Amino acid sequence: MPSPLEGNALFRGIYCWLAANKGNALQCPPDGPAFKDGWLPLGWEWLAYTIAALAIVMLVVNAFMVLATIYTYVERRLLGRFQSRLGPNRAGPFGLLQPIADAIKLLAKEDLVPAGADRWVFNLAPVVMVVPVILVLAVLPFGRHSFVADVNIGILYVVAVTSISTLAMFMAGFSSGNRYAMFGGMRAVAQLISYEIPVVLSIVGVLLLAGSLSLVSIVEAQRIPYILLQPLGFFVFMAGSSAEMNRSPFDLVEAESEIVSGYHTEYSGMKFGVFQLAEFGAVLTTSGIMATLFLKGWEGPVLPSHLWFLIKVFLFAFLFIWVRATLPRLRLDQVMAFAWKFLLPLSLINIFITAIEVLALDTTKLANLWLMAGINMAVAVLGIAAFSRFVRLGGKPRDITIEIPMASEAR
Amino acid sequence: MPIRTEPVTVNLGPQHPSTHGVFRLRVTFDGEVVLDVEPVFGYLHRGSEKLGEERTYTQVITLTDRLDYVSAMTNNQAYVIACEKLAGIVAPERAMYLRVIAAELQRLVSHLVATGFFLNDLGAFATPLMYCFRERESVMDLFEMLCGARITVSYMRVGGVFQDAPEEFWPALNTFTTDMPHYLDEYEQLLTSNEILLTRTKGVGILTTEKALNCSVTGPVLRSTGFPWDLRKVDPYEIYDRVQFDVPVGEQGDNYDRYKVRIMEMRQSIRIIDQCVQQIHPGPVKADVPALLRPPPGDAYGRIEGPKGELGFYLVSDGGIAPYRFKIRSPSFINLTVLRDLLIGWKLADMIVTFGSIDINMGEVDR
Numbered sequence: 001m002p003s004p005l006e007g008n009a010l011f012r013g014i015y016c017w018l019a020a021n022k023g024n025a026l027q028c029p030p031d032g033p034a035f036k037d038g039w040l041p042l043g044w045e046w047l048a049y050t051i052a053a054l055a056i057v058m059l060v061v062n063a064f065m066v067l068a069t070i071y072t073y074v075e076r077r078l079l080g081r082f083q084s085r086l087g088p089n090r091a092g093p094f095g096l097l098q099p100i101a102d103a104i105k106l107l108a109k110e111d112l113v114p115a116g117a118d119r120w121v122f123n124l125a126p127v128v129m130v131v132p133v134i135l136v137l138a139v140l141p142f143g144r145h146s147f148v149a150d151v152n153i154g155i156l157y158v159v160a161v162t163s164i165s166t167l168a169m170f171m172a173g174f175s176s177g178n179r180y181a182m183f184g185g186m187r188a189v190a191q192l193i194s195y196e197i198p199v200v201l202s203i204v205g206v207l208l209l210a211g212s213l214s215l216v217s218i219v220e221a222q223r224i225p226y227i228l229l230q231p232l233g234f235f236v237f238m239a240g241s242s243a244e245m246n247r248s249p250f251d252l253v254e255a256e257s258e259i260v261s262g263y264h265t266e267y268s269g270m271k272f273g274v275f276q277l278a279e280f281g282a283v284l285t286t287s288g289i290m291a292t293l294f295l296k297g298w299e300g301p302v303l304p305s306h307l308w309f310l311i312k313v314f315l316f317a318f319l320f321i322w323v324r325a326t327l328p329r330l331r332l333d334q335v336m337a338f339a340w341k342f343l344l345p346l347s348l349i350n351i352f353i354t355a356i357e358v359l360a361l362d363t364t365k366l367a368n369l370w371l372m373a374g375i376n377m378a379v380a381v382l383g384i385a386a387f388s389r390f391v392r393l394g395g396k397p398r399d400i401t402i403e404i405p406m407a408s409e410a411r
Numbered sequence: 412m413p414i415r416t417e418p419v420t421v422n423l424g425p426q427h428p429s430t431h432g433v434f435r436l437r438v439t440f441d442g443e444v445v446l447d448v449e450p451v452f453g454y455l456h457r458g459s460e461k462l463g464e465e466r467t468y469t470q471v472i473t474l475t476d477r478l479d480y481v482s483a484m485t486n487n488q489a490y491v492i493a494c495e496k497l498a499g500i501v502a503p504e505r506a507m508y509l510r511v512i513a514a515e516l517q518r519l520v521s522h523l524v525a526t527g528f529f530l531n532d533l534g535a536f537a538t539p540l541m542y543c544f545r546e547r548e549s550v551m552d553l554f555e556m557l558c559g560a561r562i563t564v565s566y567m568r569v570g571g572v573f574q575d576a577p578e579e580f581w582p583a584l585n586t587f588t589t590d591m592p593h594y595l596d597e598y599e600q601l602l603t604s605n606e607i608l609l610t611r612t613k614g615v616g617i618l619t620t621e622k623a624l625n626c627s628v629t630g631p632v633l634r635s636t637g638f639p640w641d642l643r644k645v646d647p648y649e650i651y652d653r654v655q656f657d658v659p660v661g662e663q664g665d666n667y668d669r670y671k672v673r674i675m676e677m678r679q680s681i682r683i684i685d686q687c688v689q690q691i692h693p694g695p696v697k698a699d700v701p702a703l704l705r706p707p708p709g710d711a712y713g714r715i716e717g718p719k720g721e722l723g724f725y726l727v728s729d730g731g732i733a734p735y736r737f738k739i740r741s742p743s744f745i746n747l748t749v750l751r752d753l754l755i756g757w758k759l760a761d762m763i764v765t766f767g768s769i770d771i772n773m774g775e776v777d778r
Contacts, residue, residue, distance in 0.1 A: 079536070082538055083537055083538045083542070084541055084542060084545055085541055179419060179421050183443070186442075248534065248535075248536055249534070249607055251534065252760075255534060255760070256428050257428055257429040257531060257533075257534060257763055258429070258534075258759055258763050259759070260427060260428060324536055325536060325538050326535075326538065326601075327535065327605070327607055328534045328535040328605065328607050328608055328611065329533060329534025329535070329611075329760070330607055331760045331761065332443055332758060332760065333758065334611075393610050397755075397756035397757045397761075398444050398756045399756060400444075400446055400755050400756045
């Protein structure tokens with residue numbers, strides 16, 4: 001049995017139920033109650049492996065899709081509450097069937113491809129958009145011993161995979177043959193690549209403390225939640241990842257009041273639905289990563305670990321919804337300035353301070369951790385206050401002497 | 412090798428989420444920077460001026476409702492003032508007070524809508540808009556008590572108003588004017604010191620007093636440049652000379668000042684309403700005006716300080732039952748003349764916000 005899946009309890013269960021016999025007693029201990037004799041003969045472990053892996057993938061992906069649809073309901077309902085209105089409440093009790101109604105509506109709609117579009121790229125873009133969101137789930141630990149794979153470079157994998165969505169947005173924007181979509185695509189490239197850097201750097205502090213890239217090890221290494229030890233890192237990660245997901249106040253890529261709907265202006269029907277699903281799913285996976293990195297992941301007293309994980313995910317998702325309901329949008333140059341002048345130096349300061357602390361203090365002692373938490377809190381407050389005081393995001397207009405005549409004059 | 416670039420022309424509108432109706436902007440962009448703007452309008456043209464010449468003086472009131480459809484009361488007011496000037500009629504005192512109360516309520520509504528959509532253009536996801544519409548709703552209820560309609564009110568008549576306010580109107584109005592300042596405080600808490608709003612609007616789209624005067628811009632847009640021009644003060648009509656209020660002005664005429672002036676004006680409107688409620692006495696609400704008004708031949712120009720600027724109606728009578736000429740000076744249309752100068756050189760996002768801060772209404776621009 002290959003190593004990444006080994007620690008997974010569910011995989012182990014299915015695999016051993018199918019293939020347990022004398023030949024592979026190492027993986028499936030013969031004294032285990034259910035694993036005395038497998039269904040498959042010796043030499044058919046590969047089939048057992050495939051079935052077990054597929055079962056897990058099916059389970060995780062489908063559970064995630066259901067969760068994402070539930071999340072759309074939660075978001076719309078909460079936004080309604082924030083905006084002193086009711087939100088969807090017609091379909092089913094409390095409007096709970098609204099996501100299903102929406103999905104049926106989207107599926108029944110005509111799927112239009114604009115005449116000027118690049119068909120192949122246009123059709124491929126939604127797929128490229130949704131795949132990275134699902135791929136992240138491969139390493140995300142949902143609960144104690146519950147994950148698809150415990151990859152030893154987990155967080156690096158997450159960073160690498162999520163940045164694919166930039167490509168999808170640019171594909172969608174470029175292939176639509178629509179100028180608003182083009183604007184959205186260009187904005188996506190500029191913004192998402194800029195924000196990748198502070199986001200990655202803000203994770204480094206966590207890695208220094210945990211001493212591992214595996215998400216499972218990071219959770220297990222947290223004696224006190226890293227949100228206390230890495231407040232600055234958390235702030236940068238939260239701001240940066242909301243820009244990565246095009247959430248308010250960085251939702252320029254699909255700024256409704258400016259460029260209609262940004263890169264997915266021309267999409268209709270289920271392709272549009274897939275974009276929406278990918279976006280809402282991204283909120284969930286990002287919240288999941290935040291919970292894993294900064295809030296002890298699945299760990300918590302009394303309640304089962306999966307429930308704790310869900311609670312933490314929805315806590316962060318609620319934060320994102322709250323921000324969305326509150327803040328206006330920044331301008332493009334201001335968004336870029338915020339990444340390069342504000343978040344990047346802050347994340348560097350965070351790395352610097354954390355590295356010194358890890359070198360100077362013995363991190364195995366709990367008292368030292370609390371000392372670190374105190375220092376880092378102070379640094380975070382001072383850093384954010386100082387930067388928000390001295391860094392100015394505003395821009396000036398470009399001097400333009402009009403050379404192009406107005407269209408009416410030219411006529 | 413330098414990258415070859417070329418300007419892109421985009422037709423922003425007439426169907427676009429933030430064109431406030433069916434406005435169209437032909438914009439030439441260099442990347443995101445606006446190189447040139449050409450406003451195109453006329454998509455909502457209904458020929459109101461010509462229609463007015465085919466209707467009796469009373470029937471025209473319903474047309475004025477549909478000019479600036481978020482401030483029907485003030486449109487009514489401007490028109491009936493012009494008619495009264497033309498026919499030499501003086502409305503009873505109580506009617507004037509009722510008109511002023513209605514007009515100030517309408518100014519509140521218009522400014523609430525302007526603020527809400529301005530924030531929507533800034534990208535706040537509908538929350539300020541819904542908050543503003545919550546208060547607008549209570550004013551709409553008040554209008555419903557006054558005249559049975561909410562949007563197209565047709566409340567005012569030549570020589571007075573359609574009917575006296577019912578008993579339940581006064582306590583409801585009192586509740587509203589008591590609550591409204593708290594709601595305004597709430598908006599200011601949410602918005603006025605919001606860092607993103609400040610970065611986005613301060614120093615953006617600056618309009619100088621000189622340019623504003625040259626373009627004959629009026630209303631909050633002019634006052635935001637620091638020029639205290641308010642027809643309620645400089646040429647008082649109805650009973651505005653009997654109430655105390657200030658004319659709020661801005662500092663430099665940027666988007667932020669235009670927003671701030673509207674918020675401050677809302678507070679003054681509440682002040683005016685409160686004074687009117689104290690001063691109003693029982694009495695007739697309509698002068699004795701024949702159903703088919705035949706003003707003597709001549710012309711008259713009636714103007715008021717509408718929520719968006721100087722709203723004027725120029726009427727020429729040939730002694731018949733319908734105006735010979737019915738001309739509208741609409742503030743939205745004239746305020747749009749500065750648009751091109753405000754936008755050039757700024758980015759796409761600023762363009763939308765500046766356009767929103769001028770607060771136009773297509774019903775009035777196209778007439």
